[in-house]
Amino acid sequence: MTDSAVIDIRAVTEDDLPAWTRTWGNGYLRPYTEHSVDAIRATARQDRLIGAFDMDRCVGTYRSTPQELTVPGGAVLPVSAVSKVSVAGTHRRRGLLSRMVATDLRGAFERGEPLAVLDAAQYPLYGRYGFGPATAMAWFEIDVHRARLDPGRTADVSGVLQVDAREYLKAAPAVYERLRAVQHGALRRDEQWWLDATGQRPEGAAERPEPFFALHIDPDTGEADGLLCFSAEETWGSMLPRSPLWIRDLVAVSSRAEAALLRYAVTVDWVATVHLPYRAPDTLLPLWLGDPRAARVSALSDYMWLRVLDTPRALSARTYGVEGGLVLEVTDAAGYAAGRWSLQGGPDGASCVRTGRAPDLRIDVRDLSALYLGDDSATRLAALGGTEELRPGALARADAMFRTGRRPWSPRAVLGRRYQAGAP
Template sequence: MPTLISKTTSDRPVSMAAESPLLSHKARLPYGGRGDIASSTTIDVRHVTDNDIPEWTRTWSTGYLRTPGEDTADHIREALIGARAIGAFEADRCVGTYRSTTQELTVPGGATLPACTLSKVTVAGTHRRRGLLRRMLDMDMREAGGRGEAVAILDAAEYAIYGRFGFGPAASMAWFTIDVHRAHVDRRQMDDTVGVELVTAAEYRKLASDVYERFRTTQPGALRRDDAWWDQATGLRTSLGSHWVEPYFAVYTSASTGEVDGFVCFTAEEAWQAMQPHSPLLVKDLIALNPAAERALTRYVVKVDWVSTVHLPCRAPDTLAPRWLGDPRAARVTALSDYLWLRILDVPRALSARTYAVDGSLVLKIKDADGYGEGTWLLDGGPQGATCVPTTRPADIVLGVDALAALYLGDDSFTRLAALTSIEEERAGALAVADAMFRTARRPWSPRAATHPEARPC
């Protein structure tokens, strides 16, 4: 392809899954997927063994446009400990890679769902259109039910790939570039940053991880960050090919409660133009539990001496960050894109797990070519909880499982997708009921730390 999902994978711990005896597609037979050109050679899709890792690493590195080093295979071996790695092998040559782990996805209402998280997915350019991605994905999705994973998630680098596998864009992100000189934030005024203090990496790791645990239970789309994730964020371990440069760490403590309610991690580069400081600052991570914390941390990074531009990537699409500036237009949107993609594997479990803005009842007929979510389901839900069971009642709304995924966290509307012919209204007024039920006060967001240069798009 290459197909790039999430390059940062240390926050996705899992246990090794045993190979299912039901996976007949693993047999060493020519395979042609839906619309694919059948392979003329034998390609084996299977779980990766330790001996496969050097060859698997070579293929993954090529797909991600990286030159493997002498220790690349060792880094990958460490990253795959406890993970589920799958490879497509033509004789002894790896021509496809795939990795998944178990995560926890926060849904509207604060519940978490076990999720199968995909990463490190590639198919060699010489072996495209042979159904290899589908075979690797099918193998993992069939095993996901046994692992208790109700949904699958990924960060899709390309929009056109995953819709045909039942995934839909479920949450978006915005990237901002802030012109400090236009922001109208008085650097001499310090009252608006009271409570912000710089801390060491060790202090940050403890305080920020505690804040994030409180935060993720309130934010639909948020994922768990484990100890390995925080080790990497604070330099205790480094990712493959990275050159660690110590960032700056700061936290915000509420004056009224004495609790740490937010944190920020950023880097800055000294730069001058015509004897004037012109330094860029990159916010790598910023999480706030309340508006006061977000305001103080946002205005703090804008006030850092010598900084002329603040890059603020990976933000919620409805973030309040620009509004904390004297002139919100100083925060220019440099990118706005779908980011987290979702695939629902267990429809009744997923729809029962979240809450709904208003009480209501809907009969949803779900179309799923792969069969996981196929069926007609009666959803009764409201602010206090929900139930979802099979039913023989006539459908109120007919939609594909990919459309349901796009709606599940509240980032789209039934009426909008119906206009795009992705949804059919069988009962008059059902779309309005569905929109009222699935609506969320704020848009879903799956926070990511900025670890790559693409966090600063032009």
Template sequence: MSRSPQTPAIDVRYVRDEDVPEWTRAFSTGYLRPSVEGAADYMRVALADDRAIGAFDKGRCVGTYRSSVQELTVPGGARLPVSAVSKVSVAGTHRRRGLLNRMLDLDLRDAQQRGEPAVVLDAAQYAIYGRYGFGPATQMAWFEIDVHRAGLHRQQSGDRSDICLVGADEYFKLAPEAYERFRVAQHGALRRDTLWWQEATGQRIGPGSTWTEPFYAVHVDEASGDVDGLMCFSAQERWGAMLPQSPLQVRDLVALGPSAERALLRYAVSMDWVSTVHLPFRAPDTLAPHWLGDPRAARITALSDFMWLRILDLPRALSARTYSTEGAVVLEVDDPVGFAHGRWLLEGGASGATVSSTSRSADIALGVQHLSSLYLGDEAATRLAELGHVEELHPGALRRADALFRTGRRPWSPRAVSSEHYGQAGLG
């Protein structure tokens, strides 16, 4: 995998406890954040169950890389154990010397040894990860809703007995369980652990953070009494010549069904004094605009690839998901590192799949990064073929692959906005 000239004098290895302050400083610098007192202790807690890798040049940390234990919901609802990569940085003084190559090489090989079938990450830059076998697997859209054009009638947005505003402590009690139910039905979703919820509710605030207390709303299903929707949001009071012009930022909104999503969105859009609602991190096929009287009031302000995925153990990954039709396809997969390389017979259907190595002639040929893009159902083999990334070896094979892999609704990897990152992708 190492294609750039290496610098053997630089030690690439797992981080030990005594390295954490230096590693934290290097990560902050790489992400253009100031180093602050107490950051290392805060990071130490976050890294407790993770693998942190560092590149060290004469004891000074010049590269950082983190790999966390995660679970990814795949089409059909199975939860695939994956590594989630974050905190990737190389010091500006040490770039283009192959340090990222070496850190990723170490992590991917160890992930494969641990038996993890795939790795995911949120890519800060499009150009970096394709060479390592990652492909964009989900997209995200940011919306800006012009409240005055939304065309909501009072009776659609008035008093709501099904929505409760709660305090941070109560949200912390209610939200994790509701999110657990949500994520099993949402392919593309990742687990949120206790630390995640502590940070989302201000119970754990990083040193130097600009945390401001948000509002928390839950939607309760009237029939069951269960919480089936969560919304965390902030707003700023702003006026212009006696006219309210307050923006409302949805930091997080997940719902277990369309009616909870509709109720929470309409609640946000119908709040007195609010003129604009910012709704980030949605799947591009979100229903959100359609809960407004006029869907055009919701403008997309950003549309981008988002979560990238890399298949390591092809039979295990492909047999974990379900497929939209009953059918078979033979895939010739090119993986320069070898993990997923080979010719594979995929026989899939609504209840799962079997995947085996085969000597049958292949239907389509593609690189592992493009198979990884197909995996969650967000990409089409036909489209990748037009881009020159997939080769059809038997007539009709692309159509068959599309019918198998595509999903009715697109995958979604919901993320939440922390206050200091509002307006950015908020990579952590």
């Protein structure tokens, strides 16, 4: 077995791409096709691709993308979005993941990216590197026959338009941009993303059947204010329709649009079950049904993880629920976020500077990261042991400041066939 120290962690070149893509596919159980490399190449122009190489054999993959994250209050911060993390089965548990993470976080910090984010495939992996679970997701399965939307009449779906991929592609990105401006936890979706989502990108498109698309049109402005993409499969049993419908993307900027698009999906004829993935756990969507209990939670989980790299920049970019001040002693084994920081913030803005004053709270970077978008509470994190109250009342103040009225949400769409295998 090769000594791990001689395994090289380095940037990937054009020549490395086929082997890198194949190694990643092995790790993610995705069969390699002739389009796999083209698909990576088309979407990775500005990305940092890292590989672990044993001699000249690729045994580890890691990618980070320059992204944008909306934080509470609506500011947008540049973030490093990590993906495609894998280590070959022959080389696991020898520290290669740790070395790739360390290389990439150092790069992000040096480039001035104040945060890194990722979707963790496995919970136990990333806390040790200072990431904390910053958003959660609920996945629903709606029993159409219990939803109490009377199929004998038409449920109120006014404003909904069935459209094709081209019409959708013209209107949907602007709807998403309106949501992203106000939704803390949202990431940018670029042009390549939309081409991919609508099956309009040449690489790999042929492998996917085209989904169905709908828009909601605001009657006051005539503009689209909601989007829906779904797929369905015709299924019958004993002459009864039992088709499943999988919502792939549902984004709306008004309650009216959200309600109409959900009702439209739930009243598609022949459908018995609607799968609704990746919502914030406090989503209102089930409440648009006649009986909200028809929407059963089939998965409830942490989702996007976040890592604070630049404490003053991150904390001063967001707004806070109430006016207040806190001195935070941030611990960070890797050093990036560490220090004693005076945070002064409120609903209109915040400042965060280094201080010599006595701290109110000692908080590990993992907990600060979990707290950052407002999804967790300092009181809960203290009970788990990573945060310590050094001045009475500091936990309650941190809760009042950091918590947000609605939970953060990082909207995700499900692309490709994989979804149909079922909930995660």
